[in-house]
Amino acid sequence: FRAAAGDGGGGLLVAEFRGDRLSGLRVDETAVAEAWLEPPLLATFWGEDLMERRPVPLGEIPTEVVRAVLAAEDASFFEHPGLSPTGIARALLTNLRGGEIRQGGSTITQQLAKNLYLSSERTMGRKMREAMLAIFLEWRYSKEQILEAYLNQIYWGRSGAANLIGVGAAARAYFGKPVEELDLAEGALLAALIRAPAEYSPFRRAEAARARRDLVLRRLAELDWITPEAAETAAAAALPEVERPISRRLAPYYADAAAAEVARRWGVADLADRGLSIFGTLDLTDQESAEAAVREGLAELTGKSARVRKHEEGLEAALISLEPATGAVRAYVGGRDYRESQFDRASSARRQAGSAFKPIVYATAFESGVATPATLLEDAPLELESGGKRWAPANDDGEFRGWVTARTAIEQSLNVPTARLALQTGLPRIVQMARACGIRGRLQPVPAMALGAFEVAPIELLTAYATLADRGVRPPVHLVxxxxxxxxxxxxxxxxxxxxxxxxxxxxxMVTSLLQGVLDYGTGRPARALGLADPLAGKTGTTNLRRDNWFAGFSPERATLVWVGFDDDSPTPFSGSKAALPLWTKFTLAVRPPGGYARFTPPEGIRVVLIDPATGELATDRCPEVLAEAFAAERVPATVCREHGGWFAEPIDPGVRAERDEKGPGG
Structure with missing residues (x-):
């Protein structure tokens, strides 16, 4: 079969299991560590003629199929110069007798000439031009080239809205497999269909199809191209009973986005009837899980809210999932129903990021040395002038908590301490970090930007989270x-x-560690109640009047983002944790690896020490709560918790205590 790396495969793959676990793979009786499966067809791009083509080299078409076609259409193909006087005479005599037509008057070369260059009008002039073109084709090309062109050019009926052009498309439509896997009976049926695909359709005129197929088999035996026994065995084979439409797009939003990438990177703006094979990054199983999560999740949300049910347009969503290390998109849903709206909310929508942007603020502060996860930030009323207007951020619940650590501020998605940290860090620095992480929207260094008051495409925001997942490296996000x-x-x-x-x-x-706390103790905690126990990281996001609801979460091997809202920017009755998080959790559980998601491993420059989460200082044995917090080695707190331990208390962290002992009283 054809794959991104070229043609290959096609062997028999045997999977061995022990219980419900895969224990081994064998290809054609040879043990292998891995094997590529034939990629499924996700979409086809047609022109106005709606022609489905699957070009196949002659050498890959089984001999039985080729001989069946020759027997049905032109048994003397390799002997005549493009015209067959005996074939013409035989067809004329048969027509005069009113009997069945065993072989057409036009040779394969003539049929090819007509299909390529002429109309289907039945006139003597057209037949003469057809004959002349056939002779020219025979002079210019080899028999093998003509036969290959014919097999890839003739009409083989319809599948859904598509016209089947060529043996490759026909094999898929009638039998659901590549032409290379067809047997004698199947090849004979395809050959039988050439004369009149609708009249001999196995799905609508089974008896006629069987009779015509068996006629081809008998003709093969008369020509001594198969044995009578083989013909009899093939005639006993059942006809296909189920149509396999190949016109349905399995991932329509993804197909449109992939086509846009092909235009951008390969310079092919029009894919219709080009015969190109586009190999995407999508995982069909993941895609089906993503579509189910969006479909079921939106149905549940709609059922919970009369306001949503009364809205003129339905609640919409977008879901994108990718591999952080490569940037390969594995699942891509741009809306609830492509048939109702082709607008791609995953890449084309520009929505306010809200609190889902806050990790960028904390990343910038940590990278700049302005703060650590244990830095205390003031959660108290803040008022300043921005753009000639008064700006006074507030927390979602309208409350203020006094001094809180950076960890608490992001776990509880507190706006005021985040805004203070952004001002202390420097707004231009935050814009620069956002750009470095893949956010390309219109970012202005104004205070409200720190709380996500700007528009961003979901795929851009996901890129930033994927950067965190891959230890600070921004991946090249791609679909092809x-x-x-x-x-x-x-x-x-x-x-x-x-x-x-x-x-x-x-x-x-460090930012990832904070976002793990979001799922364990903060606004993302409902995911735990839904059954997700893995040590993932993520962040909710909700904009003013709950117009946009976000959740983005990740593990080392997977980053996924969900947005929920209305296209017309109407308010919703939800929040990131109530709308987007359940959809994200449903999908994340569905694609969970058999052994669970991988854990995040700290890099060499990280020290994990025990602190008091209320004060951000080194914990003592008198602190009511103790937290293992991650710091850059050079930024480990030096102060022991005075609120609970007093001036002469010792830290309980054994590593820190050993260092203090080595330095001595003056250290």
Whole structure:
């Protein structure tokens, strides 16, 4: 089969299991560590003629199929010069007798000439031009080239809205498999269909199809191309009973976005009838899980709210999931129903980021040395002038908590301490960090920007989270791996940019640690009640009047984002934790690896020490609560918790105590 790396495969794959676990793989009786499966077809791009083509080299078409076609259409193909006087005479005599037509008057070369260059009008002039073109084709091309062109050019009926052109498309539509896997009976049926696909359709006129197929088998035996026994065995085979429409797009939003990427990177703006093979990054199983999560999640949300049910337009959502290390998109849903709206909310929508942007603020503060996860931030009324207007941020619940650590501020998604931290860090620095992490929207260094008061495409925001997941390296997010031309040769295009480091591994780990707390203790905690126990990280986001509801979460091997809202920017009755988080959790559980999601491992520059979470200082044995917090090695707190331990208390962290002992009283 054809794959991104070229043609290959096609062997028998045997999977061995022990219980419900895969224990081994064998390809054609040879043990292998891994095996590529044939990629499923997700979408087809047609022109106005709606032609489905699957070009196949002659050498890959089974001999039984080729001989069946020759027997049905032109048994003397390899003997005549493009015209067959005996064939014409035989057809004329048969027509005069009113009997069945065993072989047409036009040779395969003539049929090809008509399909390529002429109309279907029945006139003597057209037949003469057809004959002349056939002779020219025979002079210009080899028999093998003509036969290959014919098998890939003739009409083989319809599948849904598509016209089946060529044996490759026909094999898929009638039998659901590549032409290379067809047997004698199947090849004979395809050959039988050439004369009149609708009249001999196995799905609508089974008896006629069987009779015509068996006629082809008998003709093969008369020509001594198969044995009578083989013909009899093939005639006993059942006809296909279930149509396999190949016109349905399995991931329509993804297909549109992939086509846009092909236009951008390969310079092919119109894919219709080009015969190109586009190999995408999508995982069909993940995609089905994503679509189910969106469909079921939106139905549940709609059922909970009369306001949503009364809204003129339905609640919408977008879900994107990718591999942080490569940037390969594995699932992509741009809306609730492509049939109702083709607008792609995953890439084309510009929505306010809200609190989902806060990790960028903390990442910038940590990277700049302005703060650590244990830094105390003031949660008290804040008022300042911005753009000639009064700006006074408030927390979602309208309350103020006094002094809180950076960890508490992000776990509880507190706006005021985050705004203070952003002002202390420097707004231009935060804009610069956002750009480095992949956010390309219109960012202005104004205070409200720190709380996500700007518009961003969901796929851009997900890129920032993927950067955190890959230890500070921004991946080249992409939907397409390769494009091959009609003959399977790679098409030259723009290579993916190399991954770029946006922030240090230490900073990425510290922010990730805070976002793990969001799921364990903060606004993301409902995911735990829904059954997600893995040590993932993530952040909710809710904008003013709850117009936009976000959740973005990640593990080392997976980053996924969900947005929920109305297209017309109407308020919703939900929040990030009540609307987006359940959809994200449903999908994340559905695609969970058999052994669970991987744990985050701290880089070499990280020290984990015990602190008092209320004061952010080194914990003592008198502190009522103790937290293991991650710090950059050079930023480990030096002060022991005075609120609970007093001036002469010792830290309980054994590593810190050992260091203090080594330095002595003056250290």
């Amino acid at each position: 791996d390769a494009v091959l031309d009609a003959r399977g040769r790679p098409l030259a295009g723009e290579a993916l940019p190399a991954p770029e480091r946006a922030l240090s591994p230490d900073t990425a780990y």
